[in-house]
Each structure stands twice: as C-alpha cells, then as structure tokens.
Amino acid sequence: MQIKDITDRLGTDGRSRIGEVLRFGVVGVLATVLQYAIYWVLLRWAGASLSLAVGYAVSFVFNFVASTRYTFRVKANASRGAGFALSHVVNFLLQMATLNLFIWLGVSRELAPVPMFCVCVPVNFILVRFFLKKEWRKKKS
8 A cells, every 4th residue: 555545545634734744843843953053052151041032932833823824824913913813922931940840850950851752842833723723712793
C-alpha cells in the first residue's frame, strides 16, 4: 500500500488536517530553534527567565506571521491576533513554570528548555489551532 492510497482514504478534510499538522511542525521547529538560540545566547548575560522572555517575544512575532500565512492559511486580523496572543500568554506562563521546574529539579539551564518544549508544544498547537481556525467569536448577523 502506498502513501497515496492511505491519503485518498482520508478524504479532503483528513488530508487537510495532516497537512496542517505537518506545517505546524515546520513552523514550530523554526520558532523553537529561534527561541532557543536567542535564549542560549542571552543566557551568557542574563538570567534564564529574562532570556526565555526575550526569545519568546521574538519567536512569537515570527510564529504569528507563519501560523496565519503558512500553517493554517487564514487571514490575519485583530480577532485572530487577540486569540493568538491569549493562547501564547497561556503558553508563555506554562513555559516559564516548566522551565523553572526543570531547573529546580536539577536540569542545567542550557538544557532545561528541551523537556519544557516537550510539554508545551502540544498544548500550544491545541490552543493556537482553536484560536486561529475556529469561529469562537460571535459572527455579526
């Protein structure tokens, strides 16, 4: 059985969802590498929390543009931006808490983001998809 046979069985919606997850993965890897690189560089001069915050802010801007244009292929607007920002506030707080938890548990400051990302990335996908794809806000009649 070839991949095409499998994807044909999924139908348009299934293929679309798989493509979405794969595109989220690409954007997520790029945003995570960007955030971690900034964190790692700044860690030489600042604490872990400040380094994470700066890396997160830069990654956030990249992530919003890439998520709307490439991952979910929706038009960026104020409502989606607000939902994206809200989901990222939750994600940022979760990242800050898990980063400091792993440091407290004895993971080095340089490596603590690795398990943190393993916890936070799946949560972030669910939140971002909800706010960018779902019509959670009331439509005007």
